[in-house]
Amino acid sequence: MDKVKIQEIADEAGLSNADLLDKAKELGFDVKAANSTISMENAGILVDYAISGTLPKGFKKPGSKAKITVVKKKEETVEKKVSTPSDESETVAKPAAETTVDTSKVTIEEKVEEVAPDSTEKPAVKKVKKRKGISVVSKKTETEAPATIEESEDKPQKKTLSRGGIKIVRKAKPAPVRAATKISMDEQTPYVSKKKPKKVAEARDSGTKIDIFNHDSMSGDIDSGFGEEEVVLLDFSDKNIYEDMMRQEQKRKEEAKKRELAGVGTGKGKQAFRPQQKRSLKRGGKRKKYEKAESTEVVTSVEIPENVRVYEFAEKVNRSVGEVIGVLFALGMMVTKNDFLSKDEIEILAEEFEVEVTTVNPLDELEIAEDHDAEEDEANLEERPPVITIMGHVDHGKTSLLDRIRTSKVADKEAGGITQHVGAYQVEKNGKKITFVDTPGHEAFTEMRSRGAQATDIVIIVVAADDGVMPQTKEAISHTKAAGVPLIVAINKMDKESANPDNVKAQLSEIGVMAADWGGEYEFVPVSAHTGMGIDDLLETILLQAEVMELKANPNRKAKAVVVESSLEKGFGPVANVIIKNGTLHVGDNVIVGKTYGRIKAIKLDDGSNAKEIGPSTPAAIVGLNEVPGAGDELIVMDTDKEVRELAEKRAEYDRAKALSKSTKASLDDLSALIAEGQLKSLPVIIKADVQGSLEAIKGSLEKLRNEEVKVNIIHEGVGGVTESDLTLADASEHSVVLGFNVRPTGAVKKKAKELGIEIRTYTIIYDLLDDVKALLGGLMSPVISEEVTGQADVRETFVVGKVGTIAGCKVSDGVITRNSKARLIRDGVVIYESKIASLKRFNEDAKEVKNGYECGIMLENFNDIKEGDVIETFKDVEEQVTL
Numbered sequence: 001m002d003k004v005k006i007q008e009i010a011d012e013a014g015l016s017n018a019d020l021l022d023k024a025k026e027l028g029f030d031v032k033a034a035n036s037t038i039s040m041e042n043a044g045i046l047v048d049y050a051i052s053g054t055l056p057k058g059f060k061k062p063g064s065k066a067k068i069t070v071v072k073k074k075e076e077t078v079e080k081k082v083s084t085p086s087d088e089s090e091t092v093a094k095p096a097a098e099t100t101v102d103t104s105k106v107t108i109e110e111k112v113e114e115v116a117p118d119s120t121e122k123p124a125v126k127k128v129k130k131r132k133g134i135s136v137v138s139k140k141t142e143t144e145a146p147a148t149i150e151e152s153e154d155k156p157q158k159k160t161l162s163r164g165g166i167k168i169v170r171k172a173k174p175a176p177v178r179a180a181t182k183i184s185m186d187e188q189t190p191y192v193s194k195k196k197p198k199k200v201a202e203a204r205d206s207g208t209k210i211d212i213f214n215h216d217s218m219s220g221d222i223d224s225g226f227g228e229e230e231v232v233l234l235d236f237s238d239k240n241i242y243e244d245m246m247r248q249e250q251k252r253k254e255e256a257k258k259r260e261l262a263g264v265g266t267g268k269g270k271q272a273f274r275p276q277q278k279r280s281l282k283r284g285g286k287r288k289k290y291e292k293a294e295s296t297e298v299v300t301s302v303e304i305p306e307n308v309r310v311y312e313f314a315e316k317v318n319r320s321v322g323e324v325i326g327v328l329f330a331l332g333m334m335v336t337k338n339d340f341l342s343k344d345e346i347e348i349l350a351e352e353f354e355v356e357v358t359t360v361n362p363l364d365e366l367e368i369a370e371d372h373d374a375e376e377d378e379a380n381l382e383e384r385p386p387v388i389t390i391m392g393h394v395d396h397g398k399t400s401l402l403d404r405i406r407t408s409k410v411a412d413k414e415a416g417g418i419t420q421h422v423g424a425y426q427v428e429k430n431g432k433k434i435t436f437v438d439t440p441g442h443e444a445f446t447e448m449r450s451r452g453a454q455a456t457d458i459v460i461i462v463v464a465a466d467d468g469v470m471p472q473t474k475e476a477i478s479h480t481k482a483a484g485v486p487l488i489v490a491i492n493k494m495d496k497e498s499a500n501p502d503n504v505k506a507q508l509s510e511i512g513v514m515a516a517d518w519g520g521e522y523e524f525v526p527v528s529a530h531t532g533m534g535i536d537d538l539l540e541t542i543l544l545q546a547e548v549m550e551l552k553a554n555p556n557r558k559a560k561a562v563v564v565e566s567s568l569e570k571g572f573g574p575v576a577n578v579i580i581k582n583g584t585l586h587v588g589d590n591v592i593v594g595k596t597y598g599r600i601k602a603i604k605l606d607d608g609s610n611a612k613e614i615g616p617s618t619p620a621a622i623v624g625l626n627e628v629p630g631a632g633d634e635l636i637v638m639d640t641d642k643e644v645r646e647l648a649e650k651r652a653e654y655d656r657a658k659a660l661s662k663s664t665k666a667s668l669d670d671l672s673a674l675i676a677e678g679q680l681k682s683l684p685v686i687i688k689a690d691v692q693g694s695l696e697a698i699k700g701s702l703e704k705l706r707n708e709e710v711k712v713n714i715i716h717e718g719v720g721g722v723t724e725s726d727l728t729l730a731d732a733s734e735h736s737v738v739l740g741f742n743v744r745p746t747g748a749v750k751k752k753a754k755e756l757g758i759e760i761r762t763y764t765i766i767y768d769l770l771d772d773v774k775a776l777l778g779g780l781m782s783p784v785i786s787e788e789v790t791g792q793a794d795v796r797e798t799f800v801v802g803k804v805g806t807i808a809g810c811k812v813s814d815g816v817i818t819r820n821s822k823a824r825l826i827r828d829g830v831v832i833y834e835s836k837i838a839s840l841k842r843f844n845e846d847a848k849e850v851k852n853g854y855e856c857g858i859m860l861e862n863f864n865d866i867k868e869g870d871v872i873e874t875f876k877d878v879e880e881q882v883t884l
């Protein structure tokens with residue numbers, strides 16, 4: 001132990017092997033070649049001798065008697081005579097706890113002095129070494145006394161370093177420099193403590209001082225703390241190292257100052273880590289690593305996009321991804337570096353890292369530089385038609401009313417006009433146009449609003465006079481009010497005998513919609529979609545309201561429009577039904593619509609005619625986009641096709657990245673796993689069904705579904721399609737699933753579900769639905785069994801043992817061969833037999849497993865025809881739960 005080869009010393013000292021070997025021989029060391037070893041002590045002597053020609057006082061060549069004194073305790077010396085200075089004969093200094101030299105006093109300053117290149121004093125080597133938490137201070141004394149150790153702080157300044165200033169300990173690993181570096185023990189501690197914090201602390205307390213010359217002999221007692229790892233050969237006179245060190249020191253000081261000024265603490269843990277920053281000299285990679293950590297600047301405020309991934313956040317706040325994940329993990333949130341952070345998570349992280357976080361909409365970046373919503377000069381504005389959406393409870397006559405208004409318009413026009421479905425249409429009343437959005441219901445309305453693309457100016461709430469206010473009436477009113485859009489109430493079915501408009505007024509007044517003739521602020525218009533009664537009144541009321549609103553737009557600018565519907569039409573490709581919000585759209589314009597783009601090839605109006613250009617509030621179907629855009633997407637005209645293409649690509653890329661991110665909501669696969677692990681105690685579901693009957697049936701059955709661990713928790717149920725509010729609800733409850741029966745989510749809802757990471761499962765057969773949920777809850781799905789190869793062994797020779805059978809002498813070539821595992825015999829790539837490992841032996845001993853690279857004896861169950869060159873492969877079956 002603790003011997004070092006001549007060639008290693010030569011390497012470190014920068015001498016040739018031959019030279020060093022000669023010198024070693026001169027000193028009488030027992031060496032023959034470069035790979036001969038000598039003790040660490042002798043190595044030190046040799047290097048000094050080779051470099052400076054000096055020998056420690058009292059050095060005697062082997063054969064002569066040496067007298068070595070060891071300080072065991074302060075003032076307690078033990079003398080021991082040895083016949084030779086060979087490794088074994090040297091004196092052991094046990095690192096007693098009470099040893100008193102406080103090595104922490106070996107400070108950086110002292111060391112720097114020692115290394116001063118102009119030092120002319122006799123060379124001496126000062127060695128500071130920590131082994132298993134023991135500080136070892138060694139030196140060559142200038143006294144005549146045998147190599148005796150005194151308290152290092154007594155005369156440390158007097159020690160000069162040889163040109164090499166070399167400290168040799170060991171070389172096996174390029175371990176962090178712990179010895180003979182210009183590090184005060186205090187500074188060294190955090191570094192060392194990475195490995196042996198406790199022992200280092202002890203060492204500091206004990207401050208043991210031991211002659212390095214006794215190193216070997218003492219190693220028997222105290223070695224192995226750092227193993228055989230250190231060879232530290234530092235030339236302190238090296239100007240570059242010194243300067244480098246000073247530079248780093250300076251840099252650190254500056255950074256520390258900066259931090260202080262910033263006044264930002266990084267938490268206690270960090271503070272405790274700081275002493276590292278003072279570390280002066282480290283070698284190679286280690287030093288680099290710490291420099292990196294040290295250059296970390298504390299970020300105090302940062303602007304991040306609303307949708308930020310873990311690694312992006314880490315970058316922004318100048319933290320490692322690990323730190324970010326760690327903080328969330330500690331709070332039970334599992335994220336990977338590519339996951340998007342939720343608002344809550346961002347908040348937590350901001351607090352933890354003491355960073356002020358401002359979230360910005362990432363799409364702002366992707367918005368068009370030209371501000372379409374900028375204040376228009378009044379002079380450029382012209383009156384534009386109002387855009388109307390009709391909403392109301394089911395069967396109260398929305399479609400009938402729209403049809404009636406449209407027919408009246410068509411009738412007004414010349415006969416034979418073929419109407420084109422463009423998602424909206426225009427009628428004319430008193431020479432003024434009114435645009436009606438063709439898709440009644442608040443889904444489309446809300447959809448558009450949720451995308452910030454409000455196209456509607458006025459909402460007509462249809463209430464059947466014979467039915468009164470119903471749930472969807474209320475919902476529609478809430479949506480309208482939330483959007484800040486004025487509403488007009490159309491009391492429909494006035495032709496019916498049972499019509500009771502006062503009842504409608506009374507009911508609506510209860511929910512804050514008071515009729516104007518009752519002293520309120522809302523216009524109520526009695527109509528009949530069947531007879532056409534009140535339609536004119538309704539249109540006039542709309543125009544009046546529009547006038548009050550002073551709806552205006554600038555037709556002389558590039559167009560901005562909103563998509564109300566879109567589809568893929570045979571012969572036309574993607575078609576978007578749009579309503580122009582501002583400006584004028586021309587055939588040939590380059591447009592971006594959400595993530596799609598293109599050049600307008602054709603504009604079709606609601607009367608079936610083609611137009612070259614259309615102005616504000618005009619509905620039309622446009623052709624020329626590369627893909628089908630989404631309802632609610634905004635169309636914007638840009639100057640060049642390059643611009644629109646690039647922006648569309650950026651937006652698409654953004655969406656892709658977002659979709660790729662792991663959702664915060666669980667898919668059914670994840671749920672299955674969570675249930676299997678017993679982590680999920682109840683399965684929150686939202687049920688939507690086509691009719692009340694099936695809803696009740698499903699609800700009843702689901703409520704009965706439960707086992708000991710898990711039950712279904714119906715958080716919401718309803719008749720009708722899956723809506724955005726269902727998704728909002730699902731989004732709010734962890735691990736929820738939306739189950740639909742005989743309903744299909746619309747494109748937009750589907751899209752949102754994808755965005756939110758919510759799984760919508762739809763069924764047409766109740767039993768399928770129940771089966772899925774049952775399987776989910778009970779983990780009853782039959783598992784898929786796949787195979788995993790665990791090891792392979794090459795048959796080197798075979799032994800036939802009497803009654804036992806054939807034993808294959810093998811060498812494991814891959815993995816691990818385990819006793820009793822399933823195995824197959826492969827000959828020339830063909831599977832000959834499949835059974836299991838009946839016996840596995842290593843050196844005649846039964847073995848449980850034999851690892852790659854080792855030899856073993858294998859017997860296969862019921863198979864003896866094993867030949868040299870065969871391969872035995874072991875494998876196991878892996879069960880995988882089937883996912884839904």
Ligand SMILES: Nc1nc2c(ncn2[C@@H]2O[C@H](COP(=O)(O)OP(=O)(O)OP(=O)(O)O)[C@@H](O)[C@H]2O)c(=O)[nH]1
Pocket residue numbers: 392393394395396397398399400401440492493494495496527528529530531
């Ligand atoms: N008597 C009478 N019946 C009407 C009137 N308006 C609509 N209806 C009838 O009411 C029923 C529903 O009319 P729709 O126009 O389909 O009602 P809706 O609100 O569009 O219904 P959904 O599209 O299902 O939401 C139909 O049978 C219509 O014929 C009306 O003014 N008078």
